[in-house]
Amino acid sequence: MEAFVSLASGLAVAIQPMNLLFALIGVLLGTAVGVLPGIGPALTVALLLPITFKLDPAGSIIMFAGIYYGGMYGGSTTAILINTPGESASMATALEGNLMAKSGRGGPALATAAIGSFVAGTFATFGLALLAPYLVDIAVSFGPEDYFALMCVAFVTVSATFGDSPVRGLTSLFIGLALGLVGIDILSGQSRLSFGVPELYDNIEVTTLAVGLFAVGEALYVASRRHHHEEKLEPVRGSLWMTKEDWKRSWKPWLRGTAYGFPIGALPAGGAEIPTFLSYATEKKLTKHPEDFGRGAIEGVAGPEAANNASAAGTLVPLLTLGLPTSATAAMMLAGFQQYGLNPGPLLFAEKPDLVWGLIASLFIANAMLLVLNLPLVGLWVRLLAIPQPWLYAGILVFATMGTIAANPSPVELIMLTAFGVLGFLMRRFDFPIAPVVVGLILGPVAESQLRRALSISLGDPMVLLQSPISATLLAIALIALMAPFVLKGLGRFKAVED
């Protein structure tokens, strides 16, 4: 109850005209940078910090929160329309979202993403307001062995992104795992597979890989096919808005996506990628329209988008309650707090309640603003697809290159982008799924370093993986998820023989 009173007083802070203006600037800036691949909310907040130094703390922190939420929205727009995920968390959205856009259903895809983000953001912000103090105790009790077990669950479920052939899917996954080894090994400090190229010491950037494989690869593929037959894109087929059927198929994925995104986002090493993939896999399993997956299924957009935004609110749980920054953007927001002499942590809620609750309240406002901004734009965005293909893809190439060098101005980064583009083209040409490569790059290094940390702490005793109740439960879930399809198949065969 107390939380509601505090939230109400927070709203009073957030709806002051100046703070509303800061929230608006924040969401606009955030959407703009979320759209550009490579330039994320973290970089934007970093560049704004010295400028906002003179502003009032509440206003600038509210603006940073707007940038954070806005970045999440912007990333999904380009993922859906031009298959260029602005950040790694939008990758799962690109899978089905872009297929929808290509078959003239870009409007409903953007709408379900925007509304799903709003729904998830709202529920998750409530979660932040009400559950933060309880959730954080659980989050901190997650040790390296538990993260490793969570990664095992993620590895088993991402097979949903494999397409029809497990062999091809696994091949792609292993390419990703191998790429994940490149760079300085966090535990030993030694470099692996970087061949003395200093630019490779810092590991392969996920967005460079994703943009190379998805956007550049597709541009090359379209160019190579042009002489065979020209694929006509229809920007709008059927309704521009979500039909009744679309709503019916979207609302459950929104809620399930929120249920994945918020708690995993609240884990100190959770991140936004894992819940989006878990959500994608769940929706693919649960859908009543399995035939649509691979052709543009609305569930595959609704779920991951909700998970993405809910995890953004989840990240604020450890930031506000413990002062733990668990994402690059959260780290920058922490720096923002510190420049006003505020230390997020157990005491912040008690010492500066108006600031914390003002921030939480402004998250609601930023969320509503983003919905109002984005829904009317859907019609306009979709017209992008009416651009003739050669121009559209040339534009995508310029855009992808620009984003990549803006984030990391180095020729090596561009060579990597091109090489991944060619890889993406070849994989598409020979029918290998590309999503598992990126999944491997994201999950591989995390799984490896957490396992090695767990074993270092236990002095090499592997039983540590089973002694933690969280880890044991998660490993059991992974095992069941892995075995279930085979067991069910076997039972089916057994029954068939009996008949």
Place this chain on the structure above:
Amino acid sequence: MSQIRKSLWRGALAVAAVAGFVTSAAAQMDLKIMAPAAPGGGWDQTARSMQQALTQSGIAKGVQVANVPGAGGSIGIAQLVNNSKGDGNQLMVMGYVMVGALLTNKSPVTLEQTTPIARLTAEYEAIVVPASSPIKSVKELAEAIKADPAKVTWAGGSAGGVDHIAAALFAKAAGADPTKINYIPFSGGGEALAAILGGKVTAGISGYGEFESQIKAGKLRLLGLSSPANKATADLPSIKAQGVDLEIANWRAVVAPPGISADQKKALTDAMDKMAKSKEWQDILKAKGWEDSYMSGDAFAKVLNEEVARTKDVLTAVGLVKS
């Protein structure tokens, strides 16, 4: 597309407008400061704070900050040494972490090739344990580590960084074999802090600022700081005063490219001397909680050489650098 462009422009204009506002007119030199890291980290914040102090106090006319991220600064320093030779308006922010990174990365470019200008700030390392830990003092931790170094697990920042080096030096000072320490590197400060709060490790070691709010909230117990014994207070005890000879600071400094003339070196040093005394810089130090450890000229060059030698010894001892 026009919408994206529009909102991007709007953002760019807003940034430019505010940035233009802070630049004052009266001035002498145009400076370029390279932060050999991505925006947001400590080196970047130092570079941008210098920009703020130098322009607002009128010491410099214009200051450009450029980020050259990668490999703990190895890419930035290579660019400074190879492309900016003799450029008297160029500075690069660096710090103790770069000393170790250049050694572990086997960088072909070394700090001896640069022109040291001044040390700016320092932060002491803090050793903490969870509030529920049976270990109550530096002495007890030292005894535990002497009994079996592998059983004392440390959480801190990246391998070969200042946290790792401090942990190894602590073990050595406690009379244990530093090659046997069980140091577990975490990528961000947040992740290490979570492992310490969750009681997954024996002790945590990192800059004091990382732990400050948890210590004040009573969730972590501060055993000591790696500060000189005479700087200790009741709230901020020093490790050295408790009988373990460990003194180390994570400092940040600026260096200039090789091949600059004596006049150019003097101009840069003077500008830094003035900045360090300015009210603007002092205000920033206070706001950010950075300790002033200003030192310029030959004194700094000497300290830098000593730190390189000591770091090489430690990293060789823990096996990160093969001699």
